[in-house]
Amino acid sequence: PPFFAVATPGVNPLGYVALARHLDEDQPFYSIQGPGRRPKGRPYSSVEFENLANDYIKAMQTIQRRGPYYFGGMCEGARIAFDMARILEDRGEEVALLVILDTWVIENSQIRLLWKIDYYSGRFKDFWQMSVPEKRKTVLKWLRDRVNRRVSGNNGSRSQWPAAYWPGPSFVPPKFGGKITVLKTPKQPYYYVNDPHMGWGARTTGEVELQLIEVNTRKHILLLREPYVRQVAQKLSDSLRRARSRDSEQSIAMAVHQ
Numbered sequence: 001p002p003f004f005a006v007a008t009p010g011v012n013p014l015g016y017v018a019l020a021r022h023l024d025e026d027q028p029f030y031s032i033q034g035p036g037r038r039p040k041g042r043p044y045s046s047v048e049f050e051n052l053a054n055d056y057i058k059a060m061q062t063i064q065r066r067g068p069y070y071f072g073g074m075c076e077g078a079r080i081a082f083d084m085a086r087i088l089e090d091r092g093e094e095v096a097l098l099v100i101l102d103t104w105v106i107e108n109s110q111i112r113l114l115w116k117i118d119y120y121s122g123r124f125k126d127f128w129q130m131s132v133p134e135k136r137k138t139v140l141k142w143l144r145d146r147v148n149r150r151v152s153g154n155n156g157s158r159s160q161w162p163a164a165y166w167p168g169p170s171f172v173p174p175k176f177g178g179k180i181t182v183l184k185t186p187k188q189p190y191y192y193v194n195d196p197h198m199g200w201g202a203r204t205t206g207e208v209e210l211q212l213i214e215v216n217t218r219k220h221i222l223l224l225r226e227p228y229v230r231q232v233a234q235k236l237s238d239s240l241r242r243a244r245s246r247d248s249e250q251s252i253a254m255a256v257h258q
Contacts, residue, residue, distance in 0.1 A: 002028035003097075003240060004060050006073030006081040009052070010037035015074075015224025022233030027240065030063060032056045032071075043106075043164040044076060053083035060084075070240060072099025072181075074224070079106065082203065085176045097243040099236065100182045102213070102220055104192060105199030107167050114191035173202050181209045181239050183232060187218055211235045 003023075007013040013031050020029040034052055038044070044052075060069070069088060073081035078100045085095045104110075127138060180200045188198070195201070197208045213235060215228045223232055 001068065001070055001096075001244070002030055002064060003236070004063075004069070004071035005029065005031045006056060006071060006077040006084070007031055007033040008038055008076040008080065009034040011075070011077075015221075015229070018226065018229045019224055019233055019236070022230050023237055027237070030060075032059050038076070042160045044079075049076075049079055049083050050087070052080050053087055056080060057084055057087060067094035068096035068243075069093065070097040070243060071095075072097070072101060072236075074101035074103055075220075078103035082176060082180075083174075085178065086174055089177055095176075095178050096246070097239060098176065098178060098180050099239060100180060100198070100200060101232070102182075102184045102223055103198070104188075105173070105203060106165060107171050107173065107199075108165075108169075109192055109195070109199045110165060111191050111193060112162075112166055118189065118191050175203055175205055177205050179206045179209060180204050181211065183211045183213055183235050183239075185213050185215055185218070185220075185223070189218070209239075211239065 005016040013033050016031045071081055085098045088095050201208050213231050
């Protein structure tokens with residue numbers, strides 16, 4: 001059965017090409033990506049994620065009409081893949097493998113103070129390395145944007161980010177009933193909460209399987225580039241083989257009972 005790699009609209013999906021090249025030669029591989037661009041200056045809403053998931057399921061089912069399905073994603077593509085799994089489960093379809101590529105859940109996964117320290121120290125470092133004309137241009141743009149927001153009274157898109165990332169303790173996450181396989185690097189940014197499952201344990205009533213990718217980079221996006229993508233492909237191939245084996249055993253058991 002094919003593996004479907006989920007990409008957010010507007011991102012560069014070429015990393016999946018490198019991943020597909022290092023999988024078994026007989027492994028069908030498809031990338032799913034919606035048209036257009038991602039929202040500018042604001043996060044996706046939960047409704048938008050679900051709408052994308054429904055669209056991606058329609059696209060996937062033009063290739064494979066019925067389950068069991070094997071798919072996964074990275075960054076916001078991981079959230080779309082998770083919603084796809086929930087929707088398919090509600091429809092009575094089987095999701096044999098849901099893979100999360102080194103991606104944290106969005107809600108309540110970052111320590112806000114530490115995130116601010118990391119964010120603003122990074123911006124200050126970038127500003128300090130600019131030339132004098134670039135610094136002047138950056139400061140003028142910052143002042144102009146602040147004035148425009150104050151005059152228009154429009155601060156809505158900026159306020160959407162904290163609401164998305166830190167919805168608070170009353171937030172109840174949606175859940176998927178199957179296993180979630182997380183491929184992750186051992187070292188994660190310091191501003192995340194202490195959770196080896198990257199928040200996905202609270203998103204399933206099943207189990208979370210961790211697969212460590214031993215790499216010497218903290219740059220998340222490099223996982224789908226050489227030489228690191230080779231190890232990701234190996235972990236994914238192993239997960240696909242185990243998932244197919246489980247599905248075959250279940251099919252045989254059902255046939256015997258019938």
